[in-house]
Amino acid sequence: MSSDTRSTKEASAQRQYWLMKSEPDEASIDHLKAAGTLPWTGVRNYQARNFMRDQMRLGDGVLFYHSSCPEPGIAGLAEVSSAAYPDATQFDATSPYHDPKSKPEAPRWLHVDVRFVRKTRLLSLADMKRDPALTEMRTLQPGNRLSITPVSPQEWAHLLQLLA
C-alpha cells in the first residue's frame, strides 16, 4: 500500500466534528440531557442530509448549538450515535416535517441519532464571531444557513478549551 493510500484511509477512519443547530424551543441541550439520545429529525436540506448520510460516523463529535433564540450559541457537547436512517416524520401527515413527495420505498430524508455528552457554559455566537481562531468556521461564514456544518479538528480543540 502506498503511503498516500494509507494516509487517506486513516483520515477517513478518523473522528470528525460537527456543529448542529437546534431551536431550544423544539430540542434544547436540556431535552437531550433528559432523553440521553435524540433522533435528529426534521432536516429538510440536501446538504445537511448528505453530511449525515455520507460523512457522519459513530462517535463523531457534535457541538450542540441553540439557534433562533434570545442568546444563540453553543450550549453543550454530544456525539453521533447511529448511522443515518429514514426520518419517520416525512411520512407523517400530521407532522410539520411531512413531505408528501417522499415515498416510503425511496425515503428522501434521513437522520442520525445524537447522544448527550455534557452541558457546557453558553458560548455565544457573538463570542464566536469575535474569536480570531474561529474566523474560518463554516457556520460563521457570511450567508451560511446550513443547520449542520463541519468543524475542523483545530476549531474543535480550540472550542473544547473555551468550553472546559
Next chain:
DNA sequence: GCCAACGTTGGC
C-alpha cells in the same frame, strides 16, 4: 417582525 441570503420549484 424585518430582512438578507440562500435553496427549491416550476413554467417556459
Next chain:
DNA sequence: GCCAACGTTGGC
C-alpha cells in the same frame, strides 16, 4: 437549462 417567484433560515 434558465430564471423568477416563492419559501426558509436565523440573527437582529
